[in-house]
Amino acid sequence: TPYKMIIHYQALTRRILTHPRIRRDFSQWSVDSEKGVVCFQGKPRYQTVIGLEIHAQLDISTKLFSGCPVDGNHRGTGCGSTSPTSLSSSSSLSSLFQKPNTSVWPLDVAVPGVLPRLSQEAVQAAVLSAAATKCELPRVSRFERKHYFYADLPLGYQVTQQRWPLAREGRLRCQRSNRGNKKAKPSKKSRMAGDDDNDDSFTVRIERIQLEQDTGKTVIMTNPKTRRKESLVDFNRAGRALIEIVFYPDLRSSVDAATAVETLRSLLKHIGTCSGRMEDGSLRCDLNVSIAPLENMDQEKTSITTQNKDHAIVQHTGNRVEVKNLNSLRQVQLAAEYEAIRQAEAAANGSPTLQETRTFDVKTNQTVTIRTKEVAKDYRFMPEPDLPPLILNEEVFGTPGMDLEGFLESNLPELPEDAQRRLKTSYGLSDYMASVLTGDPPAIELFDTAVHHANRQLTMDRERKKVPETVANLLCNELFALVRELEMQRLIEEGILDGTGETSVRFSRVDGNQLGEVVALVLEGSISNTMAKQLLRVLYEESNELKQFSAREVAQKRGFQLISDSVELAKIAHRVIAENPEEMERYKLGGKFARKITKFLLGKSMAASQGNAHPERLNEVLVEVLEEIAPLSKE
Amino acid sequence: RLMQRALAAYYVLVSAEASSNLCRYDGFRYGVAVAEEEVNFNGNSETSDFTPLERQYSASRSFGFGTEVKRRILCGTSVLSSDRFHTYYEAAAKLRAALAEEMHSTLKEKVDLLLIPTVLSLPHKIDQGSLVDPTAMFANDVMTVPASLSGLPALSIPRQTQEPSSTFSYGMQLISSRLNESMMFQAGKVLECMN
Numbered sequence: 114t115p116y117k118m119i120i121h122y123q124a125l126t127r128r129i130l131t132h133p134r135i136r137r138d139f140s141q142w143s144v145d146s147e148k149g150v151v152c153f154q155g156k157p158r159y160q161t162v163i164g165l166e167i168h169a170q171l172d173i174s175t176k177l178f179s180g181c182p183v184d185g186n187h188r189g190t191g192c193g194s195t196s197p198t199s200l201s202s203s204s205s206l207s208s209l210f211q212k213p214n215t216s217v218w219p220l221d222v223a224v225p226g227v228l229p230r231l232s233q234e235a236v237q238a239a240v241l242s243a244a245a246t247k248c249e250l251p252r253v254s255r256f257e258r259k260h261y262f263y264a265d266l267p268l269g270y271q272v273t274q275q276r277w278p279l280a281r282e283g284r285l286r287c288q289r290s291n292r293g294n295k296k297a298k299p300s301k302k303s304r305m306a307g308d309d310d311n312d313d314s315f316t317v318r319i320e321r322i323q324l325e326q327d328t329g330k331t332v333i334m335t336n337p338k339t340r341r342k343e344s345l346v347d348f349n350r351a352g353r354a355l356i357e358i359v360f361y362p363d364l365r366s367s368v369d370a371a372t373a374v375e376t377l378r379s380l381l382k383h384i385g386t387c388s389g390r391m392e393d394g395s396l397r398c399d400l401n402v403s404i405a406p407l408e409n410m411d412q413e414k415t416s417i418t419t420q421n422k423d424h425a426i427v428q429h430t431g432n433r434v435e436v437k438n439l440n441s442l443r444q445v446q447l448a449a450e451y452e453a454i455r456q457a458e459a460a461a462n463g464s465p466t467l468q469e470t471r472t473f474d475v476k477t478n479q480t481v482t483i484r485t486k487e488v489a490k491d492y493r494f495m496p497e498p499d500l501p502p503l504i505l506n507e508e509v510f511g512t513p514g515m516d517l518e519g520f521l522e523s524n525l526p527e528l529p530e531d532a533q534r535r536l537k538t539s540y541g542l543s544d545y546m547a548s549v550l551t552g553d554p555p556a557i558e559l560f561d562t563a564v565h566h567a568n569r570q571l572t573m574d575r576e577r578k579k580v581p582e583t584v585a586n587l588l589c590n591e592l593f594a595l596v597r598e599l600e601m602q603r604l605i606e607e608g609i610l611d612g613t614g615e616t617s618v619r620f621s622r623v624d625g626n627q628l629g630e631v632v633a634l635v636l637e638g639s640i641s642n643t644m645a646k647q648l649l650r651v652l653y654e655e656s657n658e659l660k661q662f663s664a665r666e667v668a669q670k671r672g673f674q675l676i677s678d679s680v681e682l683a684k685i686a687h688r689v690i691a692e693n694p695e696e697m698e699r700y701k702l703g704g705k706f707a708r709k710i711t712k713f714l715l716g717k718s719m720a721a722s723q724g725n726a727h728p729e730r731l732n733e734v735l736v737e738v739l740e741e742i743a744p745l746s747k748e
Numbered sequence: 749r750l751m752q753r754a755l756a757a758y759y760v761l762v763s764a765e766a767s768s769n770l771c772r773y774d775g776f777r778y779g780v781a782v783a784e785e786e787v788n789f790n791g792n793s794e795t796s797d798f799t800p801l802e803r804q805y806s807a808s809r810s811f812g813f814g815t816e817v818k819r820r821i822l823c824g825t826s827v828l829s830s831d832r833f834h835t836y837y838e839a840a841a842k843l844r845a846a847l848a849e850e851m852h853s854t855l856k857e858k859v860d861l862l863l864i865p866t867v868l869s870l871p872h873k874i875d876q877g878s879l880v881d882p883t884a885m886f887a888n889d890v891m892t893v894p895a896s897l898s899g900l901p902a903l904s905i906p907r908q909t910q911e912p913s914s915t916f917s918y919g920m921q922l923i924s925s926r927l928n929e930s931m932m933f934q935a936g937k938v939l940e941c942m943n
Contacts, residue, residue, distance in 0.1 A: 223777070224778070264776060268771065269770075269772050493828035494828075495765075495768055
């Protein structure tokens with residue numbers, strides 16, 4: 114089944130991105146995937162400079178201006194849209210399998226006489242997206258028409274926001290994936306939430322975010338009757354709400370570019386404004402690649418800071434080339450690298466590349482010119498006369514008296530960046546744990562609840578100290594696995610989820626309180642780690658029947674009890690000692706033999722108790738019994 | 749004054765909007781479509797590198813639009829082009845804003861209604877249509893333009909001719925402040941009765 118192959122999207126992409134590669138296309142030229150330095154015969158010659166433009170389809174119920182429902186005029190096309198656990202992804206799923214031109218209202222095909230009406234949902238989603246990327250949101254923004262003729266643009270113009278966009282000057286903080294050490298604790302430097310770029314992270318600045326309409330989709334097919342190639346247009350997508358996010362050309366390598374796209378993708382997914390599926394086209398990426406010569410940089414004084422050096426280099430950046438039609442992170446990376454080398458070779462040969470638009474050919478992993486003659490397009494931008502200026506006031510936010518701040522406070526969820534920082538600083542979790550949790554927002558909530566509950570149940574500080582780590586371990590290693598094993602398949606089969614859904618503890622039958630209780634039981638010494646895993650499974654599998662019982666009660670009923678009773682333990686100790694007379698003889702020799710044999714007997718006793726003995730208690734009792742039976746002379 | 753330049757501003761803005769609103773008429777989803785084979789593109793150097801789609805569009809639009817419409821589309825496209833936008837469209841838009849501001853304040857503070865002629869010249873004979881200069885035709889709108897640009901209600905009332913032999917006479921126009929149509933209708937009724 115498909116979903117099993119998608120282990121965890123983030124982990125998968127990390128695997129692609131982490132593996133360091135040097136790309137060699139032409140025998141002499143190469144580019145470093147991570148640093149973006151283009152070398153000729155091993156010598157650095159150019160620096161890659163990349164700017165991104167991302168179009169994200171807003172995950173809302175209607176189109177931007179027409180009111181047409183996004184999942185078509187036919188509801189419930191076999192994807193369980195009436196189920197209570199139906200997610201918004203089901204609506205975008207059904208929009209995938211729609212027949213062409215079935216989700217179209219008059220405005221979407223520019224029937225004369227229809228006027229646009231801005232969707233409140235769209236504005237709210239756009240505002241949340243802008244706030245999540247720390248943009249400035251001016252109170253007023255305006256719509257304009259961008260004119261050009263094409264079959265998939267029914268009005269002959271696209272309604273967009275050119276001069277007065279919704280948001281400006283934001284930033285996206287990205288993590289370079291940590292190779293190897295998953296369990297590494299955050300270094301003191303990064304734990305202090307430093308904003309400086311280091312080897313672990315970097316910031317990309319956002320120039321603008323604007324609302325705009327999507328076009329229809331052109332498909333080229335061969336007509337079976339005439340045997341000729343035809344272009345057909347499907348207007349289902351026409352008029353859907355998009356936000357265009359334009360970045361400053363701050364990126365310097367193909368890996369960084371792919372990382373930035375992935376970071377934005379998961380951020381928008383996290384706040385729920387975009388489903389973020391590149392393969393379906395709900396997140397589209399255009400790449401702007403250029404190169405800057407690195408000549409004479411070695412001779413520069415080393416006192417120049419990295420930032421100044423970078424600034425000096427990019428002053429001389431060559432013409433930029435736009436690459437379109439990128440449908441996956443891997444394609445982003447490949448296209449960037451191919452372009453860097455292509456431009457470098459051309460520049461070195463004395464004929465630097467012109468400014469142009471190219472498309473990415475998936476078969477050859479190369480970029481290809483779209484049109485031989487590129488004339489600068491004049492879009493004849495004109496203010497949209499049918500729409501008033503967009504003012505971010507209470508009318509937009511839907512609640513009387515509400516302003517932007519109020520809206521964001523009640524609607525913007527904790528951002529992954531902030532959640533990750535909080536998990537690392539407040540709870541001391543490792544980078545890896547923190548990122549697994551933030552990769553699934555309901556997991557953060559479950560974690561918080563479990564920690565809170567466990568703390569309430571424990572009395573001793575030294576037990577409380579270990580709570581976050583223990584909860585995180587059980588959550589990430591056990592609970593996720595349980596959900597994946599027992600829930601995901603069922604949900605897919607029932608059609609509630611599509612096959613690309615990621616495992617989320619949103620579907621868990623065990624809640625934060627129960628998890629907290631299990632952790633408390635472990636840390637107070639009532640159950641062992643192994644028992645905890647088993648207990649969790651029992652609680653999960655029999656959640657219906659065991660609903661009214663607390664985890665503690667279930668543990669008792671099912672015999673998950675660490676044996677702490679001295680008498681019990683003494684019995685075991687005695688038995689084990691009796692079963693191992695030879696070892697006892699060696700024990701009596703004292704010194705290091707005594708220590709070795711004690712360890713050996715401890716192991717045997719633990720095995721005899723089937724792992725249910727409380728380790729420390731058992732050790733105490735064993736030592737006592739040994740003292741009784743074979744007292745050693747003090748040396 | 750503003751009124752004199754209002755006419756020019758009006759035509760710049762109206763042509764621009766028309767050229768934009770008429771973009772959708774390409775024969776592709778509705779309306780007139782002309783097969784590209786029916787139109788002779790040969791020997792035309794400007795269209796030789798058109799794509800088939802562009803050929804189809806221009807054939808349909810050339811056929812489907814009348815002369816006056818084409819005139820306005822070309823004018824509008826021109827004023828929206830990037831090298832002319834500031835000089836024409838933006839200047840016109842600023843003028844419109846200034847005019848609207850002045851008319852609003854006049855109608856709010858100084859007077860209740862404005863009474864002006866609707867047209868400055870009488871209609872031409874039907875068989876002389878092709879002899880009339882288009883720009884002169886546009887000039888006829890000078891009296892109705894200010895209300896349109898300012899977004900104010902206006903009402904045209906026919907006037908009885910002085911000489912019984914002539915068919916047409918210059919109509920009169922009432923302009924009121926925004927949302928004040930009721931006052932305008934009342935005054936109009938009185939004027940109508942006075943005829």
